[in-house]
Amino acid sequence: MRKVLLGFTVAVLAMVMVLPANAQTRKERKILWNSQYNYEIEPVGVGQDGTKVFKVWGYGKDVGAAVMNAKEAAVAACIFKGLPGGAGSAPTPPICSQPNAEQIHADYFDKFFEVGGKYLQYIAVTNDADPSGEDRIKMKKGYKVAIYVQVMYDALRKQLEADGIARRLDSGF
Amino acid sequence: MKRLLLSISLLALAVIAFGQAKKPIIMVVPSDQYCISRGYKMEFNNQGLKQVLPDYKTALQTDPDLRLVITKMGQIMADRGFPLKDLEQELKNLEQERAESSMLTSSSSGSEMAESPIDALKRVAKADIIMDLDFEVKRQGPQKYIVFNLKGLDAYTAKQVSGVAGAGNPSTAASPELLLEEAVLSHMDNFNAGLMRHFEDMFANGREVKVQIKVWSNWGQNLESEFGSDGKELSELIEDWFADNCVQGRFSLSDATENFMKFEQVRIPMMRTDDKGRQRAVDSRSFVIDLRKYLNGLGVPSKLYLRGLGEAWLILGEK
Structure with missing residues (x-):
């Protein structure tokens, strides 16, 4: 009996110690979704000259809002995080290599990413229809959708260089 | 306070206006392995030792794939503010310069130009950063893919300042030219990020x-x-x-x-x-x-x- 009790106590203690490490509250999950670092990107190939093509996921209350979120994430990923390699394409570095660029130039990026902001200029959606099938997931509150985008990477880089946000390769020479 | 701000602004303006560091010259050079494995080589006997050297001129004159890759890389680098020195043109210029130097004489006394053996030895294609290039179209059954290897080498310290390497996606339909273009487009951003880190380190240290x-x-x-x-x-x-x-x-x-x-x-x-x-x-x-x-x-x-x-x-x- 003693052995059974001891075993039970050890099992309960182990669960108590392990659970908080793995458990994610809904609030934490939401923070993660909204985080500017949490871009879900899947490369689909090598883009034409000066462009990047990939599949990007977005979240929103409805499909339209989720698509807009995905477009924002696509441009933000090119600027702050870079793109992973895969499907024949090598990894792409972020345009802003400066650490904490999003905080240092917060005012600029607030305006850049505002609703209908300039970031939309650098996005070409490869499919205009609403995502369907496996690219459209209905969640408890809203949708998670994936879109295929082509980002005008070189044009975006040149704009940020001209605005003094990103450093030119030949600056100083 | 206003005066201090004005002085700082003027100083910064002066540095921007006049302070331009020496820009390194960059040139794409096919790697020794690329040239020798394809037969673009010169063999000679150096005191009993067989020496094999890459023949860049033949490589550039006869290899259309190499020319395609160099042109594409040159276009991307020029777009980033670093027009590349073209190896083929530089070799032609050097030949022309050699011919003109040997023929040129002064109009008053007929004197030749002074040239020491070391001056003649120095007349070679040079760059500060060498983009050492190597690629190969490989086959896997009916599919073709590209193995691409590009190293950015500092010509003086012999250090690798940037580099990218990798294999592309295998394809049955795409032509080797298209796959080569894809490889260059895919890798150049990463290569330039490496160069950027090198330049940033240069300006800092x-x-x-x-x-x-x-x-x-x-x-x-x-x-x-x-x-x-x-x-x-x-x-x-x-x-x-x-x-x-x-x-x-x-x-x-x-x-x-x-x-x-x-x-x-x-x-x-x-x-x-x-x-x-x-x-x-x-x-x-x-x-x-x-x-x-x-x-x-x-x-x-x-x-x-x-x-x-x-x-x-x-x-x-x-x-």
Whole structure:
């Protein structure tokens, strides 16, 4: 009996110690979704000259809002995080290599990413229809959708260089 | 406060307007492995030893894939503000220059141009950063894919400052030309990010160069001879000078005897203010000129021999 009790106590203690490490509250999950670092990107190939093509996921209350979120994430990923390699394409570095660029130039990026902001200029959606099938997931509150985008990477880089946000390769020479 | 702000702004403007560091020259060169494995090579007997060297001219004249890749890379680099020096054109220019130099004479006396053997030896295609390129179209059953390898090498320190390598996606339908273009487009952003890190390091910690101190055999003294009021050995005095003049005193004396000193990882400032108050770019030559002036003050004459933007030799004893 003693052995059974001891075993039970050890099992309960182990669960108590392990659970908080793995458990994610809904609030934490939401923070993660909204985080500017949490871009879900899947490369689909090598883009034409000066462009990047990939599949990007977005979240929103409805499909339209989720698509807009995905477009924002696509441009933000090119600027702050870079793109992973895969499907024949090598990894792409972020345009802003400066650490904490999003905080240092917060005012600029607030305006850049505002609703209908300039970031939309650098996005070409490869499919205009609403995502369907496996690219459209209905969640408890809203949708998670994936879109295929082509980002005008070189044009975006040149704009940020001209605005003094990103450093030119030949600056100083 | 207003005055202070104005002074800072004017100073910054002056640095931007006049302070431009020396821009490195970049050139794409097919790797030795690429040339030799495809038969673009020259073989000769060097005192009984068979030596194989890459034949760049034949490679560039006969390999359309190589030309395609170099053109694509050149286009991308020019877009980033670094137009590449073209190896093919440079080889043509050198041939032309060689022919013109041998024919040119002065109109009044008919004198030829002065040219030492070393001047003739120096007439080769040079760059400060070499993009060492190697690629191969491989097959896997009916599919083709590209293995791409690009290294950015500092010509003087021999350090790899950037590099990308990898295999592309296999394809049955795409032509090798398309796959090659894809490989270049896919890798160049990453390569340029590596270059950017190198340049940022250069601006933060100084340009990395190599300096060698040598001695003429007829000098009669060497680097162990004592100079100055406190009778220090010459090598010690030179080392102290490097410690005082390198950015954050950073250099390494990798090897030395009484006849030579080899300084590597010498960090020299990118800019300095000259006697007229102008911001001037610094290279290994202007850095070593200062050392020569210092040694002249100690009664040690010397000859400066430049090997490029990032390497210079100072030969002690006479000019």
